[in-house]
Amino acid sequence: MKTLPLLLALAIACAHADALFTDPVASKNGLAxxxxxxxxxxxxxxxxxxxGGETIAVIPSGGTVGVLFVDDGGHFLVKTPFGxxxxxxxxxxxxxxxxxxALKHRHDERLGLDLHYHPELGSPLNKHYYYDEIEPDTPAPGLPQESALDDRPPAYEIYDRxxxxxxxxxxxxxxxxxxxSLSGQHYCIFLPVREGKIRRNGVAALPGQTFYFPGNGHIYSDVDDSGVRYYRLRQKWALENGEMREIEQxxxxxxxxSxxxxxxKADDGTHDSKTPLRLLDRVDGKKTVAKIAAGxxxxxxxxxxxxxxxKEAQLANGSxxxxxxxxxxxxxxxxxxVKxxxxxxxxxxxxxxGLAG
Structure with a gap:
């Protein structure tokens, strides 16, 4: 039997949902x-x-959203069509x-990179330049010549425009x-066309190999950056004052x-398949709501x-x-x-x- 506080919270959530969404989402599964x-x-x-707080996105009346979660205060976590x-x-x-x-798709075979851009705002290009160890600050046009088999190839960083x-x-x-990069990281830089200059220092940049330019003033990425996180992530970015700023979710x-x-096991890379996974009722919670067997x-x-x-879980000065x-x-x-x-x-x-490096 539901307690009075839970019934009241559910009623508030349902009323809130009716004001926000066209479907009765809160009454479907309750507070969950x-x-x-x-x-x-x-x-x-x-x-x-x-x-409240910082605005992440604005959805017009009639716009599509995915309602993910309702907390015990009746607040709804939603996602945009992009995620x-x-x-x-x-x-x-x-x-x-x-x-x-509808966006146009451009695939770059050399870098394994995919761009999805607004056809009325973007024009695909296919140009190249590179830096070598002899002139590390001066780009040379085109692609570098292949070295002879008995020569040690110089350290190039080749850019595809x-x-x-x-x-x-x-x-x-x-x-x-x-x-x-020479360390194996894929990334792209953004150079103002009006400057007419090529440079790689002090410029806006984003890591990754999949990007979207829908024409709404922002850039979206779909990136598995193993240097900083355990999973592939979709992000939204704004280019402000010459730098990329993430719109944090x-x-x-x-x-x-999965x-x-x-x-x-961290020491030998083997798995303990006898210990079940305990799902907890909340972050840092104590109550087990389910146990899951390996496999x-x-x-x-x-x-x-x-x-x-x-503190013991922090790397890179806490970043x-x-x-x-x-x-x-x-x-x-x-x-x-689960943590x-x-x-x-x-x-x-x-x-x-795991994290790379």
Missing amino acids: WLNTETRAATTLTLTRNPD ITGWAQARAGEDSGETFP LLDTAFVRGGARYYMDCTV PYHYLGLA HYRGIL DAVRILLADPHQPCA ICTDLWLLIQSKDGKTGW INYQRDTPDFEGLH
Whole structure:
């Protein structure tokens, strides 16, 4: 039997949902994981915090959203069609264009890189330049000549100029020049067309191999950066004052079909398949809501990258936290939280990986 506080919270959530969405999402599963696609019943502003904060996106009335989660305060976590998350507020704002128009696709075979750009704002290019160890600050046009078999090849950094685009109608135009660094990292730099100069220092840059330019003033990436996180992530960026600024999300949506492999042993890389996975009722919770055997299918729903990080879990002067809380769904639909850390013995999941380097 539901307690009075729970019934009251459920009633509040249902009433709130009716004001925000065209479908009765809160009454479907109660205060829990929802994962329901619906439409905005009014203009929705997606924010960093449940009660407001920085604007992440604005969804117009009738726009598509995915309602992921409702907390015990009746606040709804939603995602855009691209997968960017935010807390839904019934607050007016200008449509931020989160439903993308039809985009053209450009694949660069040499770098294994994919660009999706607005056909009226972007023009594909196919130019190259490179830096060598003799003239490290002066780019040479074209591709470097192949070295003789008995010569040690010099250390080149070759850039492919792939796109000339504006991020929004009437906005400044940028060249997108992409490369693989000598350490093996894929990244792209953005050079203002009006400058007419090639440089690689002091410029806006993004890591990755998959990017979207929908024409709404922002850049979107779909990147598995193993140097800083355990999973592939979709992000939203703004180019401001010559630098890329991430539009930070409250949670990272993964929606990844996976299997629990057991406890991965840090010392020898073997798995303890006898220890079940315990899903907890909340981050840092004590109550077990489900146990999952090694080999069982799960779905990794969300990652929470904003929890306080213990000092012993910090790397790179605190910019990387090796502890991470994940929201997991069992094969029978139960959801709960689990903490992983691939720097020590940890629950291991198919589709995730340790940090590189």
